[in-house]
Amino acid sequence: xxxxxxxxxxxxxxxxxxxxxxxxxxxxxxxxxxxxxxxxxxxxxxxxxxxxxxxxxxxxxxxxxxxxxxxxxxxxxxxxxxxxxxxxxxxxxxxxxxxxxxxxxxxxxxxx
Amino acid sequence: xxxxxxxxxxxxxxxxxxxxxxxxxxxxxxxxxxxxxxxxxxxxxxxxxxxxxxxxxxxxxxxxxxxxxxxxxxxxxxxxxxxxxxxxxxxxxxxxxxxxxxxxxxxxxxxx
Numbered sequence: 432x433x434x435x436x437x438x439x440x441x442x443x444x445x446x447x448x449x450x451x452x453x454x455x456x457x458x459x460x461x462x463x464x465x466x467x468x469x470x471x472x473x474x475x476x477x478x479x480x481x482x483x484x485x486x487x488x489x490x491x492x493x494x495x496x497x498x499x500x501x502x503x504x505x506x507x508x509x510x511x512x513x514x515x516x517x518x519x520x521x522x523x524x525x526x527x528x529x530x531x532x533x534x535x536x537x538x539x540x541x542x543x
Numbered sequence: 544x545x546x547x548x549x550x551x552x553x554x555x556x557x558x559x560x561x562x563x564x565x566x567x568x569x570x571x572x573x574x575x576x577x578x579x580x581x582x583x584x585x586x587x588x589x590x591x592x593x594x595x596x597x598x599x600x601x602x603x604x605x606x607x608x609x610x611x612x613x614x615x616x617x618x619x620x621x622x623x624x625x626x627x628x629x630x631x632x633x634x635x636x637x638x639x640x641x642x643x644x645x646x647x648x649x650x651x652x653x654x655x
Contacts, residue, residue: 474547474549474648
């Protein structure tokens with residue numbers, strides 16, 4: 432079945448460091464890919480998305496490119512801030528379905 | 544402001560009691576969903592509803608029940624049959640089943 436694999440956390444970085452959180456997927460068909468962010472004690476917020484191969488989603492300095500050849504959707508940010516500390520979830524939704532498949536989440540901690 | 548509200552934010556119940564979690568949306572979305580989140584795991588779908596007066600089981604429906612009498616509301620009842628009810632519960636909604644889902648802030652349920 433469809434699945435999403437994320438790198439295990441926690442990831443601890445100093446402020447202004449470069450961030451990469453890896454995400455790979457297995458899916459039948461042509462999925463849409465998403466990154467959600469969850470701040471402490473809150474629900475999930477959509478961070479960015481990409482709906483087809485080679486699309487790049489971007490928001491708030493975060494970017495991720497839909498790579499069909501490597502089945503990946505890695506999240507990157509050039510310079511993290513303390514306020515980026517949160518749990519990040521990679522997810523997919525196969526075209527024509529309602530169902531989201533979420534990864535287990537990666538906790539990011541940014542130190543001042 | 545349009546959005547999804549869940550109440551209460553924190554809920555405590557004694558073992559063996561049923562408890563109902565509230566989810567309301569004013570986004571005029573047809574579809575609504577309930578997810579469960581456990582530490583170190585991705586979200587798992589409990590129930591979903593495509594339209595008023597209709598709902599379907601998700602992946603982990605046992606021990607839960609829902610109703611969808613109004614478009615805006617999709618309450619979730621955690622029954623005493625649920626073996627391990629302590630978790631963070633997230634409600635979401637979307638225009639339709641194939642559209643992007645928006646999440647509420649969540650309810651943390653602790654069964655003592």
